[in-house]
Amino acid sequence: MHIREVRQGHKPGERYVRIHRPFHDTFREASGDTLVARENVYAPRGNVGRAWGQARRFLIGRPLASSMLAHERLPKTKALAVFASDALSSSSYATEEILRILVLGGTLGLAFTLPVAAAIGMLLAIVVVSYRQTIKAYPNGGGSYIVSKDNLGTIPALVAASSLLASYVLTVAVSISAGVFALTSAAPALHDYRVIIAIVLIGVMTLINLRGVSESGTIFAAPTYLFIAIAMAMIGYGLFQLMTGGIVGDMARHDAELRAWESKHAFEGLGILLVLRAFAQGCAALTGTEAISDGVPAFKPPEWKNARTTLLWMGIILGVLFLGISFLATQLAILPDVDDAESVVSMIARSVFGDGPLYYVMQGSTMLILVLAANTAYADFPRLSWFLARDHYMPHQFSFRGDRLAFSTGISTLGILSAVIVFVFQADTHALIPLYAIGVFVAFTCSQAGMVKRWWTRREPSWQYGLVVNTVGAITTGAVAIIQSITQFTHGAWLVIVLIPIQVYVLWRIHAHYTRVAEQLAMEEPADVPSDSLPEPILVVPVAGLNRAVARTIRYARALSTNVTALHVTDDMDDAAELRKRWKAWGTDVPLVILESKYRALTQPLLHYLDAVGKQNPEAPITVVLAEYVPHRWWEWPLHNQTALRLKGTLFFRPNTAVVDVPYHLLR
């Protein structure tokens, strides 16, 4: 393998080619101009580098080659665990959220529990059927952003994307908070540590996802299926015991708790607004159902068929769990704990299973699936960010795959944002729910409306069925979004309603920026831009004195150009005279210019000097060469390079000016 280098010969126009032979232990030759890096190229360097590399490998695993991307696909069983854990786990808090609102209407209010739950169950059926259409129409992944963009245009697409990004962050925050609540219901001693436990869990989640998606599937399958099994068992055994009279609702305790609620909260009396608010709050049960349509390409082929099947399973399981838990709660006369010390599901499990091992299995698997439910967001937030970055709506960093092929920037961003939210809201699920579901339903509505438009425009086979299904879906989810905005506005939804337009504006501005940059940088026809060399640059080397580092910098600059000037800016002319003498004694052919600055300023005289030089040679690029010191120990850094750093900051903004850093490595 050779790297060719074209070199100007001694006579004008003469050229010769110099042959490089790179080392075969690090690079393999692929063709005339192509090298392929070998494995050892990726080994970290230096002590710090090696330690960091080992820590990375331990936490994240060894790097994966780009060619392995296609193999990272999920079978249906694993996909259910990865994509449906969010939706399924919401059954563990949705019932409680309904009860917490209805209890404010007293006994009369609580009577609406089952009707509200049934309405949500129907809504679930509508959403699942609607999304089955979307998956078929978008086998390459039809998240709300894609569908809206395809059919409705930019603004609805950005509204959907912003809503989803916000709701993914809240998915992590809510799921982790609810998971910790499941834990502290069983182990009340941990109640005071819930925030720190939640943040540690988010950190662990983030690391697991930086390892890549396939391993996540393996890790998450067991807890998801354990949760489904134990929750189904709880519902089944609970119903059986209810029928056989093995357990009954404790009405005395129920009435006492109702009185506790009444004394702590101002009861509102029953009204349509209260029921609607309970419904809006309970719609949290549906969060996560869109995850599968977003992640179709992660399924094993045939992707869309597998995804549809998985979505149907998920809908059925979720429906059974949510309705079953709601039914048991009403029959067992269970109310949410007024002090928020134990969750409703925990109370049901305790009633059904008693205080034995099965209760702890239920609480443990609830906690696990909730914590792992956050993984849905860890799969989807980076994927949506990637779509947006690809379309230039988000910073391009979000489109790069890390060592393990995961979108590291998206994963890390999600981890940090959700940890901040958990901290701010002190891991309180109830406070987060009003912010959460609204974003999900806005995205549902955009997506369904996009499908309606699509059916109408394309009129593909059996479009009439699709049109009806998606129109019902769009109207229903749109109505829910409006109900949520109104009933939960003062309970936190206002924050989301304010933030989403801001986020849309930011995404739009980022896109406008990238477009402007692309226009300015574009070379439609490469040959339109000259390819010759620029005129010889003028090099200016600011020098504070003459020492070995300065000498090396001058010799280096002299190798780059014959047009080099050393510039000494000073207020001390005796000092300058001394330097002039030493400069002469050194014997370089680089001239030294002394610039007297009586106010001791360096930057401004230098800039004006560059202006003066530039005006005399308007064509030549100006280049400032800076000697910098690389200290031997980390703590020595603040003792050096302050001036160079300040100069660089200023010179960066000067047009037509390049800066050369010539580091001088101190050896001890």
Add this chain to the structure above:
Amino acid sequence: MHIREVRQGHKPGERYVRIHRPFHDTFREASGDTLVARENVYAPRGNVGRAWGQARRFLIGRPLASSMLAHERLPKTKALAVFASDALSSSSYATEEILRILVLGGTLGLAFTLPVAAAIGMLLAIVVVSYRQTIKAYPNGGGSYIVSKDNLGTIPALVAASSLLASYVLTVAVSISAGVFALTSAAPALHDYRVIIAIVLIGVMTLINLRGVSESGTIFAAPTYLFIAIAMAMIGYGLFQLMTGGIVGDMARHDAELRAWESKHAFEGLGILLVLRAFAQGCAALTGTEAISDGVPAFKPPEWKNARTTLLWMGIILGVLFLGISFLATQLAILPDVDDAESVVSMIARSVFGDGPLYYVMQGSTMLILVLAANTAYADFPRLSWFLARDHYMPHQFSFRGDRLAFSTGISTLGILSAVIVFVFQADTHALIPLYAIGVFVAFTCSQAGMVKRWWTRREPSWQYGLVVNTVGAITTGAVAIIQSITQFTHGAWLVIVLIPIQVYVLWRIHAHYTRVAEQLAMEEPADVPSDSLPEPILVVPVAGLNRAVARTIRYARALSTNVTALHVTDDMDDAAELRKRWKAWGTDVPLVILESKYRALTQPLLHYLDAVGKQNPEAPITVVLAEYVPHRWWEWPLHNQTALRLKGTLFFRPNTAVVDVPYHLLR
């Protein structure tokens, strides 16, 4: 005026001189190689620059030329205000600190108030007489650091310097806290805002000092003399009224307050330790007496004589104020407020003057002199830092004078550190005092011991007198430092006792670093280092694609060297093939090398490529040329240059590698 530039001619060895004519509106020609910057060079540039420049000029004033330095001298009257305000103002809290300790011994303890105050008065006389010797011996400024370094060696000098640096920071913290206490004694409504008031005051102080020392003198003279006048008036009128029976001590209130103290604090009973602790605490009265000897060069000539006279005045005034206030406090049977709502001096002033305007003048001027007393530290902390930086014990930044000739780094550092301490200790004077005086007395001891050594070694005329005076001074202040360490150890002094050795170690390590660097960089005989050019550098330009910015960077690199290679690191070989085609169409003579990196890493393959190139040309310096984007709007920054920034961070540590930033200015 001409800037000569030596240029290599076409034939080897041929040279010609190109003549530059810089613009006479910005530079004046002084000699063949010297330019003098004109005033307009210092005008700020750009909108941000101009706004910042105007803000600076408003806050700090216009820049002062270095030649104005000599004129910034203080007459004795101003010098007393600048250097003695710290010492004088301590009379406003020293008595209270003694009483707060002795009250824990009950009536029996309080009987020791006057003996303890008298002992401190004698100590003051000893210190003043001792320092008069120092000022005479060190007319160029004889701070403890200089005297110790001159006579005792490095470690004692660093101990003295560290103690003083710490005590200057505490001077600001204590004075400002006590000043705010004077304010809140008169206006209790402000009590809850004392921390924020103190921090704002520190900010104002810092700005005033960044304006330069002479103006400070003017600002501070009036309040200092007002305080001296009103405090003397209070003492004189108070004594007169006591003698004439106009006021008497209110014994009933005294007994009630004593019971209040007894119920709130565990009384210790009288013991030698309690009396010694009261003495140690009261020694805070002496803090600041060394300021004059530190600042001798700031006096008008003859400096040492004026400084000695000023020191004597200061000693007498301080002695009268401190003893007078202590005497009045005992005669008026005043105890410190157990709730810390009103200061002892405030109670005395209220007793003597009543609640009329004179009381408010007393409180106002006490507050002012205390706040301004911090100025002593603002004069001395930067000056000591400058000494230490000059001797390479502190970062060199501390030796640079700012626009207004003030040592900006030292002033800003002092402001920040003292604001942090005020915040941590919540502006509580009593909590700060045990940390404060110990540093001062350690420095006293080092300084006096140094003088003893000096008299003994030099035996100059009348050395016997000096030896006796300074021996007494050294033993006394050393004894006080030991008493303070023991009696106040558990009250905060331990922190200072731990921090001072750490600080000495840090200063010593910084010095060792600068020495090592100087050894590595030194060019004793300039001609010993070659002055010819280095071999032609090898330029590598990492390219992500081909656009106008990349094209300009390549053309720029080509102007610097004939040995340029463009390097495209990628995992996408289709993309690379496309780039290869466009590269060819562009028509540059710079070869493009494709480097396939299947793990998507950029840094490691690039480093190994540089290794390979470097091994083939061990002599040639390697240079990486980076295209960077300069966005048009501030918020666009995070969208660019992430990769360039990371690369620069890594390449900085690679030996023999320079980095060129070629910024591309986006215009919209």
